[in-house]
Amino acid sequence: MKPIKIAILSLTHGHSRKYFQTLKENPNLEWVAVSAETEKIKNVFLRGNYGIPCYTNEQEMFDQHPEIEAVVMASANDKHLEQFKACAERKINILCMKVPSFDMEEYKEMMDMVEKSGIVCQIELELHYNPVMARIKQLVSGNELGEISAINATNITLSPVWAFPWQNSPEQSYGKRIQLSSGDNRFRGGSLADHPHVFDMIRSLTNSEFDYIYAEAGQNIRKDIQVEDNLLVSGKMKNGISFLFDPSWSRLEERLEVPGPGWEIYPKRMEVNVSISGEKGVLLADCFGPNVYHNGAPNDRYTVQYTYFDEWIGMMDEFVDCIRNKKIPRINLKWHKQTVEAMNACYESIASGNVVYL
Amino acid sequence: MELIKDKKDIENSLMNLLEKYSIQVNGSIQLFGRSKPGVLNLQPGYEFLESHEENNPVPLLTWRMRRKFIELEKILANNVVEEPCLFRISCSASIDKWSLSSILYRELDLCEFIGNGKIVSLQATINESEVANLIVKLDNSILCSIEVSTQLPHNSVLQDRHEVIGRRGVASDLVVDTQVGQSSVYTFTEQGEITYTDTDMELFGFDNDQIDHIRAAFQVLKEPGLIDEWQQQHEHLVYLLNAVFESGKKRQRINLKTESTYTHETN
Numbered sequence: 001m002k003p004i005k006i007a008i009l010s011l012t013h014g015h016s017r018k019y020f021q022t023l024k025e026n027p028n029l030e031w032v033a034v035s036a037e038t039e040k041i042k043n044v045f046l047r048g049n050y051g052i053p054c055y056t057n058e059q060e061m062f063d064q065h066p067e068i069e070a071v072v073m074a075s076a077n078d079k080h081l082e083q084f085k086a087c088a089e090r091k092i093n094i095l096c097m098k099v100p101s102f103d104m105e106e107y108k109e110m111m112d113m114v115e116k117s118g119i120v121c122q123i124e125l126e127l128h129y130n131p132v133m134a135r136i137k138q139l140v141s142g143n144e145l146g147e148i149s150a151i152n153a154t155n156i157t158l159s160p161v162w163a164f165p166w167q168n169s170p171e172q173s174y175g176k177r178i179q180l181s182s183g184d185n186r187f188r189g190g191s192l193a194d195h196p197h198v199f200d201m202i203r204s205l206t207n208s209e210f211d212y213i214y215a216e217a218g219q220n221i222r223k224d225i226q227v228e229d230n231l232l233v234s235g236k237m238k239n240g241i242s243f244l245f246d247p248s249w250s251r252l253e254e255r256l257e258v259p260g261p262g263w264e265i266y267p268k269r270m271e272v273n274v275s276i277s278g279e280k281g282v283l284l285a286d287c288f289g290p291n292v293y294h295n296g297a298p299n300d301r302y303t304v305q306y307t308y309f310d311e312w313i314g315m316m317d318e319f320v321d322c323i324r325n326k327k328i329p330r331i332n333l334k335w336h337k338q339t340v341e342a343m344n345a346c347y348e349s350i351a352s353g354n355v356v357y358l
Numbered sequence: 359m360e361l362i363k364d365k366k367d368i369e370n371s372l373m374n375l376l377e378k379y380s381i382q383v384n385g386s387i388q389l390f391g392r393s394k395p396g397v398l399n400l401q402p403g404y405e406f407l408e409s410h411e412e413n414n415p416v417p418l419l420t421w422r423m424r425r426k427f428i429e430l431e432k433i434l435a436n437n438v439v440e441e442p443c444l445f446r447i448s449c450s451a452s453i454d455k456w457s458l459s460s461i462l463y464r465e466l467d468l469c470e471f472i473g474n475g476k477i478v479s480l481q482a483t484i485n486e487s488e489v490a491n492l493i494v495k496l497d498n499s500i501l502c503s504i505e506v507s508t509q510l511p512h513n514s515v516l517q518d519r520h521e522v523i524g525r526r527g528v529a530s531d532l533v534v535d536t537q538v539g540q541s542s543v544y545t546f547t548e549q550g551e552i553t554y555t556d557t558d559m560e561l562f563g564f565d566n567d568q569i570d571h572i573r574a575a576f577q578v579l580k581e582p583g584l585i586d587e588w589q590q591q592h593e594h595l596v597y598l599l600n601a602v603f604e605s606g607k608k609r610q611r612i613n614l615k616t617e618s619t620y621t622h623e624t625n
Contacts, residue, residue, distance in 0.1 A: 027380045131556035132542040144545060261438070281547030290540035290555070292429045296439040296527025302534065305433060307425040308557045 003030040004093075004323055005067045009058060009083055010075030011036045011045055013097050014160045014167075014259070015124065019072050020050060022312040028320045032068060035061045037075070044258055058086065068092055070120075070323060076166035077101065077173055077193070084110045088117040093323050095122050095315075098196050100333065102188075102344060103175045111333045120322045122315075122329035123336045127197045127272065128204070129314030132287040136274060140205050145278030151202050152244040155195040157270045158253035158263065161225055167194060168225050180217055180228055181351045188347050190227030195247035197272060200331070200339045205276075208239040209338055210358045215346035221250060233346050235355070254299075262298040269304070363564050365390050368572055371561055375576050383579050389571065400575040403467075403592045404460035407599070416578055416585050417592035421464055422471055423573035424566065425557060426531045430472045430520060433529045440526035445473050445502040449518040452510040458487045459599055461506045466494075466598050467591065472520060473500050477598060479613045484606030492602065515553075 006029050008019060023031040031050075035058040036042035042054050055061035062068065070093040073083050080100050087094050094114075100123065101107045114121045127133050139145065159167075166172035173189030180186045192215075203209060213235040217228045229249040236242050252265040263269060272287040288306060295302045322329045338358075345356040369389055376383060386397045393399040393413035403417030421427060433439050447469060451461050470476055475496030484490045492504040500522075510517065517538055521530040532539060541553035556562060561569045578584045601612045 027378075129559055131559045131562050132554075134559065134562050135543050135554050135556045139543070139545065144547065281545060283543065283545045285543040286540070287542070289542055290426075290531075290533070292426050292433070292529065292531050293533055294433050294439055294527055294529035296433065296524065296529065297437060300527065305429050305438075305529075307429050310559055314559045 001028055001320075001324055003028050004069050004320055005030045005032045005065075006070045006072065007031075007033040007035065007061065007065065007068045008072045008074050009035050010073070010079060011041050012076055012164060012166060013074035014164050015097065015126075016072075016074040017259075018309065018312050019074070019316075020048065022316050023072075024050070026313070026316055026320070028324075029316065033061050033065045058083075062086065062090060062092075070095065070319070072124075073097060076169075078166075078171060078175055081106050081110065084113055088113040088119060091117055091119055093120040093319075095124055095319050097124050099193060099340060099343075100336070101175060102193070102340060104337075104341070104344070106175070107333070107337060107340065111337075114333060120319070120327075120329065121333055122319050122322060123331045123333065124315065125197060125200050125331045125336070126311035126315050127201060127287065128331060129311040129318075130272075130287050131308075131310075132285055133201070136276070136283065136285055137205060139283060140276065144280065145276060145283055146280035148206065148241050148276060148278045150242045150244075150277045151205060151274065152276075153198040153201065153272065153274045154246045155198045155272050156246055156248050156250045157191075157194070158251040158266070159191070159222060159225070159229055159249035160194070160259075161227075162253070162255040163257055163259050168227055170227060173227065178347070179351075180347075181353070184217075185226075186217075186220065186228055187226055188228070190225070191229045191249040192231055192233075192247050192343060192346055193227075194249070196339055196343060198245045198247060199342045200336070201274075202237065202241075202243055203339065206237050206239060206241050208237040208241065210342045210345070211236045211238045212355045212357045213342060213345045213349055214355045215349040216353075217350050221248075221252070228350075231346070231350065262301075264303060265301065267293070267302045267304050363568060368564070368568055371564065372572050372575050375560070375572065376579060379576075379580070381576070381580050387575070387579070389575060400578065402460075402571065402574075403588070403595065404457075404463040406592065407459055407463065407596065417588055418571065418574040418578065419467055419471070419588055419591060420567070420570035420574040421468060423570045423577065427468060427472060427520070430522065430529055430531060431474070434472065434474055434522060434524075438527065439522055439524040439529045442473065442498075442500050442522050442524040444523040445469060445496075445500050446519065446521040446523070447502060448505040449516065450507040450510050451516045452512050452514045453488075453508045454512040456508055456516070458484075458490060458506065458508055461508065462490060462492075462504075462599055462602060463595050465504050465506055466602075467595055468520065469494060469502050469504060470496070470591075472522065473502065474498065475500060476594075477614060479611055480598070480601060480605055481611040482602045482605040483609075484603065490602065490606065 034054045073096045161168035170177045170187035170189040173193050178188045215233045218230040220229050233245040274285045276283040291304045291307045349356045388397050388399050399415040402420045406415050406417050449465050473496050475498040477494050478497045480494045482492045489507045494502040519532050541555045543554040545552045558569050605612045
């Protein structure tokens, strides 16, 4: 297969660096260029010695590299629409970060652009390519737990806002400045906006859509950020399965500008744990465990050193397959729309204090 | 329910990986059975302990592919844990899958791989073919205990622990305050408690030993230079194993002057 010539845009998303190794090692991809939002970000990238040209002007990168066939859109949410336009015009395929847009009109515009231009657009929801999640899907679909009553999950992390400041900007993260609720001094766009995975996962596991959602924000763990970092979500799917999610930034972090060793204060910086209750029994799962553990450098704190992060391999394999073989990705804009709507319903529920029906 | 992966599945998966990553292989390979003339025989090194192969087998140090050991090795190599002084290894297995020699072969290699050194002395206490306790020293002065047993019931999951204590920090593959390894998925149903630990999406459905075998075979085919390195380490491990049983028999510490010869020293 002819390798796909691919670039990364912006480099302002926390997942950007996860692609570096995959883009280097996957023989079906040829990494040709990168664009960085700022000189500072460019310099951080160049220190990695990847041997890939880095531009601070996206237009210049596209002009210099007309061979680009696909991009990883590793940018703030408010950049996505313009980047979608640029890519659709050039017939460049898109791997978009977790939330293309919270504005459903913009979202529809993106869907129309993708359909009209005929490009592939895949959404980066890497949990679909996690082997523990694959096992959970197999057990649930194989009826090992019988009829499911509840699926509860955490998607909790440290807060990335110090390294990726756009995630503390309501306009850049949520797309506009909307107060969390009346009298609240916080705005939409925080940990909920960062954590769509569990909302997507339950749809995939249950083959059902959200019936109603209730969400409540607690007081912030970090007093000095302007978006939410602490909330809980509950509700039911249309097939009666209930759920409780925790999509908080409830693991404290060192306020590093460049993520690296010692970022975490709590030993495990990221967790997706799932519990499923069914008529035949209960399943408990840790999608990112077991690991190895140390209390060494740089901070002498007990720390989880993750042993596997190969979700990006499977995800990029699917992206390549879709481009070369004209397929529609499993996690496409149409599928993902209802996940984003559910997240918006959470914000509505926080604002109103009421259950929101979808 | 899932079908158990067999030898054919393992061979097919290796071929798929080779094709996916465009690795060219010259000649024939085999992953199981007695060596055939002119065929590269890629099996875990302990499979070659009893045989005197004429066909130049490739002993695979398969456990070096396991990600928890790769990360432990990196923690020491990158000085996250500094100046390691003590290495505590424990491994219990069932006799239907492991012999005392095969499990010692694995743990002696992991001791050197994670500890980044060569064993220069060892003292072994052995009970028949069931249990061995070793006190070992590496050439970088790390003192190591290696406890191995083959007395887990048949079909048991291997239980192991690898803990390195340094002047700065401790690293372990067991989480603090626990005695057994964690799994990623637990189900509690009328069938009792069932656990799953899936760590490799490209090889989903294989057990961890099968994954290690496939990954190690892939690695030597991708980097043929590794064949010499692992063949030399195999010879070294065979010498170490002989020294272990001799130490146990004579109740003596044995000092190893080089990687392939050793002298005796009375305690």
